[in-house]
Amino acid sequence: MKQFLNALKAENLKLKHTGxxxxxxxxxxxxxxIILAVNIYQFFTETDTLNSPNYLFYSxxxxxxxxxxxxxxxxxxxxxxxRITQIEHKNNTxxxxxxxxxxxxxxxxxxxxKIYQICITCIxxxxxxxxxxxxxxxxxxxxxxxxxxxxxxxxxxxxxxxxTIGTGFxxxxxxxxxxxxxxxxxxxxxxxxxxxxxxILDQFKLLPKWFPxxxxxxxxxxxxxxxxxxxxxxxxxxxxxxxxxxxxxFWYVFKNKKWMITDRSKVITIYFVPAIILLAAFIFxxxxxxxxxxxxxxxxxxxxxxxNVNALYLLDTTMDDTLHVIKVxxxxxxxxxxxxxxxxxxxxxxxxxxxxxxxxxxxxxxxxVNVQFEDESKNQSFKILGSRLAENNLNFELSSNYNxxxxxxxxxxxxxxxxxxxxxxxxYKSDIKTISKFHTSDNYAVRExxxxxxxxxxxxxxxxxxxxxxxLVVRSNPKFEQKxxxxxxxxxxxxxxxxxILANAEVQDYFRYKIYEITSKDTSDQDVISxxxxxxxxxxxxxxxxxxxxxxxxxxxxxxxxxxxxxRYENDFLPLINDAKSKTYYTNYINEKKKLTKxxxxxxxxxxxxxxEKVTLNxxxxxxxVIDFWATWCGxxxxxxxxxEKHAIEYNKRGDIVFVSLSVDEKQSNWRKKVxxxxxxxxxxxxxxxxxxxxxxxxxxxxxxxxIDPEGKLVNSEFAFPTDTNFKEMLDQxxxxx
Numbered sequence: 169m170k171q172f173l174n175a176l177k178a179e180n181l182k183l184k185h186t187g188x189x190x191x192x193x194x195x196x197x198x199x200x201x202i203i204l205a206v207n208i209y210q211f212f213t214e215t216d217t218l219n220s221p222n223y224l225f226y227s228x229x230x231x232x233x234x235x236x237x238x239x240x241x242x243x244x245x246x247x248x249x250x251r252i253t254q255i256e257h258k259n260n261t262x263x264x265x266x267x268x269x270x271x272x273x274x275x276x277x278x279x280x281x282k283i284y285q286i287c288i289t290c291i292x293x294x295x296x297x298x299x300x301x302x303x304x305x306x307x308x309x310x311x312x313x314x315x316x317x318x319x320x321x322x323x324x325x326x327x328x329x330x331x332t333i334g335t336g337f338x339x340x341x342x343x344x345x346x347x348x349x350x351x352x353x354x355x356x357x358x359x360x361x362x363x364x365x366x367x368i369l370d371q372f373k374l375l376p377k378w379f380p381x382x383x384x385x386x387x388x389x390x391x392x393x394x395x396x397x398x399x400x401x402x403x404x405x406x407x408x409x410x411x412x413x414x415x416x417x418f419w420y421v422f423k424n425k426k427w428m429i430t431d432r433s434k435v436i437t438i439y440f441v442p443a444i445i446l447l448a449a450f451i452f453x454x455x456x457x458x459x460x461x462x463x464x465x466x467x468x469x470x471x472x473x474x475x476n477v478n479a480l481y482l483l484d485t486t487m488d489d490t491l492h493v494i495k496v497x498x499x500x501x502x503x504x505x506x507x508x509x510x511x512x513x514x515x516x517x518x519x520x521x522x523x524x525x526x527x528x529x530x531x532x533x534x535x536x537v538n539v540q541f542e543d544e545s546k547n548q549s550f551k552i553l554g555s556r557l558a559e560n561n562l563n564f565e566l567s568s569n570y571n572x573x574x575x576x577x578x579x580x581x582x583x584x585x586x587x588x589x590x591x592x593x594x595x596y597k598s599d600i601k602t603i604s605k606f607h608t609s610d611n612y613a614v615r616e617x618x619x620x621x622x623x624x625x626x627x628x629x630x631x632x633x634x635x636x637x638x639x640l641v642v643r644s645n646p647k648f649e650q651k652x653x654x655x656x657x658x659x660x661x662x663x664x665x666x667x668x669i670l671a672n673a674e675v676q677d678y679f680r681y682k683i684y685e686i687t688s689k690d691t692s693d694q695d696v697i698s699x700x701x702x703x704x705x706x707x708x709x710x711x712x713x714x715x716x717x718x719x720x721x722x723x724x725x726x727x728x729x730x731x732x733x734x735x736r737y738e739n740d741f742l743p744l745i746n747d748a749k750s751k752t753y754y755t756n757y758i759n760e761k762k763k764l765t766k767x768x769x770x771x772x773x774x775x776x777x778x779x780x781e782k783v784t785l786n787x788x789x790x791x792x793x794v795i796d797f798w799a800t801w802c803g804x805x806x807x808x809x810x811x812x813e814k815h816a817i818e819y820n821k822r823g824d825i826v827f828v829s830l831s832v833d834e835k836q837s838n839w840r841k842k843v844x845x846x847x848x849x850x851x852x853x854x855x856x857x858x859x860x861x862x863x864x865x866x867x868x869x870x871x872x873x874x875x876i877d878p879e880g881k882l883v884n885s886e887f888a889f890p891t892d893t894n895f896k897e898m899l900d901q902x903x904x905x906x
Contacts, residue, residue, distance in 0.1 A: 171271065175278030188251045189286055192244050196290035199232045199240060200297035204304060211308045218314045224302045225319050226547035236294060237331070237385040239363065245339050246359035248286055252279065253346035253355075276420045280343055280413060287335050291328060318545065326397050327388055333402040334387025336409030338362075338380040344416045373601055378404055378454055390609040393553055400453050400611035407450045414443050456613035459555045461534040465505035467494060468554075469539030475499055475520050480539075483515040485528070486674055486722055487753045488868050508533045511617055512673040513563070519834060523801030527552075530559045530618065559618045562606050569595055570629060577633045580640030585650055588637060589658050592630050596659040599626045621673045624665040629677040631655040632684055639688060671711040679719040682712070701740045710746045717744035721754055726886050731765045734758060760866060764885035770876045771864040773830060775853035778843050783853055790878045792825040792903060794887070796850075797865070797872040799833045800842045805871040811890035812873075816849040819899070822906060824878070826851055832858050832867065875902060 183189060299319065306317040346355045362381050369375035375382060386401045418439040471477055480501065482492040491514070494503040511532035516539065518525055529552050531537050538553040552560035573591045576584055603622050607613050614622070634655045641648045655661075670678045686703030687696060694702070700720055707713045721741055728734045738758045745751045762768070772785035773795075785793070796812050798805035809829070816827035828851045831839040839854045855861055865874065865885065873887040883902055888895045 171274050172278055175274050176282060179279055179282040182255060183252070183282075186251070186255070188248055189289075192248050192286055192290050193293055195240055195244050195247075196293045197297040199235055200228070200294070200301045203228065203232065204297075204301040207301070207305050208308065216309060216312055218309070218312055221314050221316055221544060223316050223318060223544055223547065224306055225298075225317075226544075228298050228301050228305070230547070232298065233388050234385075237388045238381075241290070241294075241335075242338060242359065242363055242381060242384060244290055245287060245335070245342055246355060249283055249339070249342045249346050250352045250355040250359075252283060253343070254352055257350040257352075272421045273417050276347065276417055277413065280340070283343065284335070284339060287339060288332055291331050291335075295324060295328060316545075320546075326391075329397060330387040330399075330402055333398065334384050334405050337405040337412075338384045340409045340412035340416075341380055344412055347416065347420070373598055373605070377607070378408070378450075380408075383408075386609070392610055393551070393557055393608055394610050396610065399609050401609070403453050404450060407446050407453065411443055411446045411450065414439055414446070453611070456607045456611050458615055459557060459612050461555050462536045463534060465509060465531070465533060465535060465537075467492075467501070467503045467505070467537045467539065469501055469541065471496065471499040471541050472543040472545070473499060475541075477518050477520050480516055480518040482529075483517055483526075485513045485515050486676075486718060487750065488515070489749075489753050509535075510672040511621065521835065523799055523834060523838075525550075528560075528563055530563060531556045532617075556615075556618070558606065558608050558612045558614045561608055562603065562614055562618075562622070570633075573630075574633055577637035578640070580637065580644065582641045582645055582648060585637075585641070588634075589650075592634060592655075592658050596626060596630050617669075620663060620666070621669060621675060623663055624670055625675045625677050627655075627659075627661060627665060628675070628681040630659065632677065632681045634658065635681075635684065635688065667709055667712055671709065671715045674715060676719065679716055682716055683720065686716075697736060697740060701744070704744050713744055714746045714750060717741045718750055718754070721757075725754075725757060725761060728761065729766050729884050729886065731762065731767075734761055734765060757866075764865065764882060766883060768882050770874075770880050770882050771861065772880075773853070773861055774856045775830060776856065778840065778852055783851075785876065785880060788826050788828075789880060790824075792878060792883070793828055793876040794825065794899075795828045795830050795874050795876070797830055797832055797861075797867055797870050797874075799831060799870060800838045801833070802870050808871050808890050813849050815890055815895065815899070818896075819903075820849060822903070825903065828853060830855050832861065832870065834858075875899075 302317065302319070306315055309315040342355060342359050345358045346352070349355070362379070366375055366379060366381045369379075370382075383401050383405050386399075387405065390399060390401060392399045418435065422435065467480075467482070477496050477499075479496055480494040481490050482494065483489060484491055492503065492505060494501050509532055511530070513528050513530055516525075516527050516529045527550060529537060529539075531554070535556050536554040537556065540548060540551040540553055542548060542550045569591065573588065573595060576591070577588055600623060603614060603619050603626070638648065638651055638653075642651050665678070683700065683703075687699045690699045690703060692699070704713055704716050704720075707716070721737060725734075725737060728737065738755075742751060742754060742758075745754060770785060773783075775783045777783060794816075796805075796808070798809070800806075812827065812829065819825050819827070827849070829847075831843070831852075831854045833839045833854070836854055843852045843854075844850075861867065865872065871889065873889065874885045875883040875887050877883050888898055
């Protein structure tokens with residue numbers, strides 16, 4: 169120990185007057201200091217308009233982290249390592265060091281520890297500069313209560329420990345390269361090269377999860393979903409750091425010795441055996457794990473304080489039917505489900521002061537679902553935890569260029585066949601790799617049962633594109649060379665889809681494919697509904713038969729505006745549904761839909777204007793009324809609003825039509841904050857009978873647009889969105905010509 173401390177003292181002496189530490193410390197605080205300067209400048213030059221809570225620590229912390237761990241901090245490591253090792257290389261003192269009465273192993277490791285100390289100091293300064301930024305910003309805006317100064321010290325400690333440990337792997341590699349090669353060029357190439365290549369590899373999903381810069385970045389950006397201080401990411405860094413330093417120490421100690429003859433047993437015991445054991449540990453930690461199932465189904469969670477949520481509703485995703493009502497007591501719930509639940513997507517719904525929330529949740533029998541709610545005060549986003557943690561995280565991350573491929577295929581251009589097949593192959597591979605390689609921050613992977621469902625979903629998604637594309641091309645060129653080419657000739661399918669699993673999981677892409685298959689194989693002159701019915705009746709699997717009938721009703725009922733067409737769907741498809749609950753749901757749906765067909769009497773709203781004047785549908789008698797059901801919390805509603813107003817400006821000149829924006833916000837105050845006062849183009853109203861309107865018009869989702877004629881009868885209860893290119897044409901067909 170004495171020799172080691174002496175070696176550290178020697179390293180301190182060498183660093184005096186070099187300016188290395190000063191440069192490192194300046195870089196560590198650079199970004200927070202720049203942001204602080206900008207904040208101070210804005211305080212004196214701009215008006216403070218903040219009107220919602222701003223948790224300063226999380227705001228600043230999240231802003232600077234990606235740049236710091238993604239570039240600045242690795243750059244600091246590269247600079248201090250290359251500069252410190254170059255002191256020995258330039259002065260040719262590595263050999264001189266070896267003549268000192270200190271063991272080589274101590275010399276090489278003491279220098280590494282000294283560099284590590286500088287890195288830790290940089291981390292401390294980085295965090296300190298963030299805190300300084302937060303405190304100064306708070307003091308500047310102290311008169312505004314929306315600036316909140318709450319510092320989560322325990323989280324800060326966890327992040328400090330994680331980043332300190334995560335530093336080791338990248339630091340050890342750069343140090344080993346700098347010691348081994350006298351030219352600093354190698355250090356620059358390895359260091360900056362790894363920084364530059366990482367995002368490129370990540371873009372193509374080729375970046376391994378053990379990559380040093382990824383581990384370094386994740387140590388600050390990723391947090392354990394299970395509440396652990398360390399994730400597998402930090403454990404990998406610890407093991408990799410020790411392995412590299414063992415090998416570097418071995419090389420440095422024995423670089424001029426014939427150890428195979430003189431010290432074989434010693435070397436094997438001290439270096440090789442630990443290295444092999446650690447390598448095995450590295451591989452073990454790297455291998456994804458799977459969360460164990462429970463012996464019950466439970467849905468648990470704790471809502472943020474003052475949430476005012478009395479209950480959550482577990483809904484069937486396709487039917488939007490309430491399966492379970494989860495009561496909330498003192499902002500928490502622990503609900504047990506006794507009946508079996510098939511593995512599929514469900515929907516969790518609740519309403520709070522921000523409006524209605526609907527989030528997908530994936531689970532099955534014997535799964536525990538723990539709901540983590542969004543909480544700005546804890547920098548916490550909505551997330552589904554529990555035994556299906558990986559599956560619920562995958563649901564948000566899976567994506568592809570599906571829309572582009574689909575658009576290209578729908579053009580039916582034979583000349584595009586090469587690029588379409590290439591994209592199908594590459595995107596399928598990419599999506600399958602995402603499913604297979606996905607893991608959480610704690611290294612938990614998707615279970616095989618759900619992985620098979622997702623792979624099947626991807627498979628049928630691309631198979632449908634390919635079949636539709638071939639049919640389009642064959643219409644113009646019956647001799648199309650690839651007309652008999654199967655999707656399996658384009659993509660590599662390493663599993664067999666199971667119809668029963670897909671039917672129970674309600675995989676909509678599979679249903680769409682089967683429905684398309686039914687119509688494409690039937691070359692008769694029958695209309696499409698007759699082809700649907702005939703094709704479904706020929707399916708022997710009762711579960712699949714039911715699901716296809718439900719899928720057709722789900723896709724088409726909302727668009728039906730004619731009573732005769734609605735009755736046909738009722739008579740043809742309800743008998744094909746084999747489970748009682750689904751049949752009851754769609755029977756009720758159709759009966760309610762009958763009230764919304766063309767010519768039915770519209771249900772009147774009771775509303776108020778921004779000036780508190782009471783208004784009902786009768787106020788607009790004698791005019792066509794276009795109603796936009798919306799809410800302030802609804803993003804798509806806000807997006808449609810300017811287009812709705814644009815059409816209103818054009819059609820108001822007629823004098824026989826009025827455009828009404830009808831808010832269904834839970835709180836009137838939220839509407840008043842957003843509503844446009846003295847709007848001459850769109851009549852702004854707030855609905856007072858929201859529940860009755862929602863029930864009558866089946867407002868399961870918004871925005872929703874309906875048209876009512878001058879006599880108060882429905883013309884269309886599911887009209888096109890204002891952004892739809894056919895909106896004007898469809899409206900012109902309804903209105904009398906002038």
